[in-house]
Amino acid sequence: MIQVNALTKYYGEKAAIDGVTFQVQKGEVLGLLGPNGAGKTTTMRILTCYMPPTSGDATIAGFNIWDEPMEIKRRLGYLPENPPLYTDLRVTEYLEFVAKIKEVPKDRIPSAISSAVEKAGLTDVVNKVIGHLSKGYKQRVGLAQALLNDPDVLILDEPTVGLDPRQIIEIRELIKALGGEHTVILSTHILPEVEMTCGRVVIINEGKVVAQDTPDGLTQRLKGTERIILEVKADGQQMEPIFSRFPQITRFQLEDSKNGVQKYVVETTEDIRNELAKAVVQNNIDLFELHSESLSLEEIFLHLTTKEEVA
Amino acid sequence: MRKTLAIFEKEMRHFFYSPIAYIVIALFAVITGVFFYLYLSSFVQAMIMDMIRSQQFRTTPQKFNVNLQLIRPYFWNLALISLFVLPLVTMRLYSEEKKNGTVELLYTSPLTITNIVLGKFLAGLFFYIIMLIPTMLFMGLLFVYGNPEFLPVVSGYLGLILLGGAFIAGGLFISSLTENQIIAAIGGFGLALLLWVIGWAANFAGPGMASVLNYLSVINHFEDFAQGVIDTQHIAFYLLFMTLGVYLTMRSVESIKWRA
Numbered sequence: 001m002i003q004v005n006a007l008t009k010y011y012g013e014k015a016a017i018d019g020v021t022f023q024v025q026k027g028e029v030l031g032l033l034g035p036n037g038a039g040k041t042t043t044m045r046i047l048t049c050y051m052p053p054t055s056g057d058a059t060i061a062g063f064n065i066w067d068e069p070m071e072i073k074r075r076l077g078y079l080p081e082n083p084p085l086y087t088d089l090r091v092t093e094y095l096e097f098v099a100k101i102k103e104v105p106k107d108r109i110p111s112a113i114s115s116a117v118e119k120a121g122l123t124d125v126v127n128k129v130i131g132h133l134s135k136g137y138k139q140r141v142g143l144a145q146a147l148l149n150d151p152d153v154l155i156l157d158e159p160t161v162g163l164d165p166r167q168i169i170e171i172r173e174l175i176k177a178l179g180g181e182h183t184v185i186l187s188t189h190i191l192p193e194v195e196m197t198c199g200r201v202v203i204i205n206e207g208k209v210v211a212q213d214t215p216d217g218l219t220q221r222l223k224g225t226e227r228i229i230l231e232v233k234a235d236g237q238q239m240e241p242i243f244s245r246f247p248q249i250t251r252f253q254l255e256d257s258k259n260g261v262q263k264y265v266v267e268t269t270e271d272i273r274n275e276l277a278k279a280v281v282q283n284n285i286d287l288f289e290l291h292s293e294s295l296s297l298e299e300i301f302l303h304l305t306t307k308e309e310v311a
Numbered sequence: 312m313r314k315t316l317a318i319f320e321k322e323m324r325h326f327f328y329s330p331i332a333y334i335v336i337a338l339f340a341v342i343t344g345v346f347f348y349l350y351l352s353s354f355v356q357a358m359i360m361d362m363i364r365s366q367q368f369r370t371t372p373q374k375f376n377v378n379l380q381l382i383r384p385y386f387w388n389l390a391l392i393s394l395f396v397l398p399l400v401t402m403r404l405y406s407e408e409k410k411n412g413t414v415e416l417l418y419t420s421p422l423t424i425t426n427i428v429l430g431k432f433l434a435g436l437f438f439y440i441i442m443l444i445p446t447m448l449f450m451g452l453l454f455v456y457g458n459p460e461f462l463p464v465v466s467g468y469l470g471l472i473l474l475g476g477a478f479i480a481g482g483l484f485i486s487s488l489t490e491n492q493i494i495a496a497i498g499g500f501g502l503a504l505l506l507w508v509i510g511w512a513a514n515f516a517g518p519g520m521a522s523v524l525n526y527l528s529v530i531n532h533f534e535d536f537a538q539g540v541i542d543t544q545h546i547a548f549y550l551l552f553m554t555l556g557v558y559l560t561m562r563s564v565e566s567i568k569w570r571a
Contacts, residue, residue: 048419073421084416086321088328100317101420145416 001026001183002047002153006056009042016042017207019056024200029179031198031215032187039207040187041081044157047185048078061152074103077151077182081158083142087131091122091141094130095148102149112148120144121170135162143171147178154178156186160193172197227293228266228273233286235260242279248272261288314422318430319437322404326438331399339396340445346388347449354381377459378539382450386467386537389446390530393439393475394507398499400438401482402492404431405560409490424561428483432557435479440472463539470536473549477529478503480556487563503529 002024009016017039024030032040046053047060049069057064063071086094095116099109117126120140125133130141139162146154159175160168175197178184188194194201195215202212211218232239239262243252248268256263266276273290280287326332358375365372408414417427447468453459482499489495510528513521525531529552532545 045415050415050418070421070423073419076419078415078419080412080415082412084411084413086325086413087411089321089324093324097317097321098416098420101314101417101422101426103314103421 001028001061002185003059004043004047004056005058007043007046007053007058008055009039009046009051010054015207017046017053017204020204020207020209022202022209022212024183024185026183027180028200029175029184029186029198031194031201032185032204033189033191033194033201034187034204035189038204040204041157042207043204044078044080044155044185044187048076048155049073050078072153074149075152077146077149077154079142079146079154079156079159081161083138083145085130085138085141085145088129090129091117091126091133091144094141095144098145099148104149112150116144116147119147119174121174136164136167139163139171140167143174152183154182154184156184158188159186160188160190168193226268226271228268228271228276229289229291229293230264230266230276230280231261231288231290232264232280233261233288238283238285239264242283245279246272246276314426315430315433318422318427319434322431322434323437325403325407326400326434331403332438335396335399336442336445339392339442342392342396343389343446344449346392347385347446350381350385350388377453377457378463382453382459382464382467383537383539386471387533389443389471390474390533390537393471394478394503395500396442397439397475397478398482398496398503400442401435401479401486401499402496403486404435404483405486405564406490406492406495410492424564428487428557428560428564432480432483432553432560435483436472436476439475439479443468443471443475460539466536466539466541469541470533470545473536473546473553474529474533477506477549477552477556480553480560481506484556484560484563487560487567506530 004020004022007020008018020039020043022030032043034040045051046065047058049065049072052066057066059065060072061075063069063075065072086097089097092113095113096109099112104112117123120143122137122140122144125137130138133141139159143156143159146156156175160171163171172193175184175186179197179199186193186197198215200212200214201218203210203218239252243249243266246268248270249266249272250269251267253265254262255265271292273292277287277290280290354375354377357380361373361375364370408417450464454461478499481502482495485498485502486492486495489498506527506529508528509524510531513524513528516524526548529549532548535542535545
């Protein structure tokens with residue numbers, strides 16, 4: 001559905017994105033992940049034909065961004081980072097305007113509006129002036145706007161920013177539900193969001209794609225290191241000689257110490273929970289907790305992005 | 312066409328949902344009203360003085376012509392006030408969209424730049440015509456109590472609308488260059504004033520330059536309309552001016568998109 005091919009965009013001397021390449025299948029929800037300033041918004045602005053890239057190209061729904069931007073725009077729903085709202089209009093007036101400029105046939109406008117309003121959960125506020133709405137509702141109006149023309153492709157730039165936790169959950173559910181019927185690209189720097197909503201992740205850092213995989217796949221990839229959380233009743237340096245007995249342990253760290261109970265995070269190359277437990281007990285140390293923890297996407301993200309910074 | 316109309320309609324809503332429209336309309340009505348009163352009073356006074364004089368010295372009273380001595384200078388006055396007020400109409404036309412980020416919606420919708428710019432220009436022009444309505448009521452009074460010629464009034468308004476269109480096209484262009492409304496207003500006013508006084512500079516320029524400057528002066532082309540003469544040459548000038556303004560706005564919008 002979407003093919004992005006070596007997109008590069010320079011702002012003056014500085015490359016905002018450099019050779020970004022990825023594909024999105026029809027009905028897929030793709031997460032663009034990266035820290036602020038990584039080039040997510042730039043990528044999205046190019047895909048929405050808001051601005052042209054310096055080089056490279058992209059094809060959306062079979063249309064090239066250089067040759068037929070109009071055709072792409074017809075099949076596109078876009079929610080920019082700041083929802084593009086006219087704060088002096090009422091919600092219905094605004095949606096009516098958007099429906100007109102998005103070429104929704106005249107007789108279908110009322111039904112298109114009511115369905116978008118329902119999907120975005122705006123039923124209670126349709127007659128309110130947008131400027132009087134809360135941030136969360138404004139974001140929803142932005143989302144309703146993107147859904148109005150029943151687009152093949154939805155591009156959402158940080159759709160959950162500024163929402164309260166309950167609204168975030170609702171919007172994520174909505175996005176998940178939109179996949180399948182629509183092809184969705186969403187950008188975020190909040191990792192749980194990707195884990196919860198996206199079928200695939202493209203991680204961008206400093207304008208370059210650093211990884212792309214399913215959320216599970218990415219976790220797997222970094223499975224080389226195993227993390228074990230260990231809580232013991234020990235004092236001082238008692239644990240250190242025990243750890244040093246295992247060559248598999250690459251790193252350990254005292255995370256917390258409360259009422260004589262120490263919490264360690266141990267990184268190992270393989271799962272040694274059984275042996276570790278034995279060793280602890282044999283040394284007459286009380287064992288409180290022992291479990292392994294797979295790396296969350298958040299950590300992968302830190303991993304991937306901090307590496308670049310160090311280099 | 313439908314999309315241009317959608318933009319037009321949206322702009323009209325912006326005008327009338329914000330207090331600016333009412334302030335501008337009220338301001339324009341009050342100022343033009345006061346001037347109308349003053350012009351009318353001095354016209355009537357001159358007539359009475361002449362009557363008294365003619366009775367004292369047993370001379371025949373002068374002929375007073377409402378069109379020539381009241382309506383014509385009043386049209387000039389309206390043009391001048393428009394010069395001051397129109398930048399307030401055009402200042403937000405484009406810069407507000409840039410400031411609020413709503414350009415992202417416009418540029419990612421299946422709209423052409425022509426749709427956007429033309430819709431905005433027509434909205435500005437239509438708003439100006441609404442602004443002129445109170446002055447038409449003042450003129451109406453002259454027809455109720457006097458007997459002026461009708462056609463020069465029509466030509467005067469045609470001239471005003473064309474002149475206003477030129478100012479609006481220029482102001483829209485300035486507005487498309489900045490996201491700051493104040494700068495857009497000052498710039499629009501500066502441009503209009505410059506084009507107004509450029510004819511004056513013609514007095515001090517060489518013969519070749521003088522004719523160019525005279526042609527460029529937006530106000531020189533207004534003279535005939537105020538006098539009741541509709542000359543296609545002047546209509547062409549204003550239409551050309553508006554086209555140029557709209558065209559430059561389109562190019563500026565496009566170039567900003569590429570520079571972004």
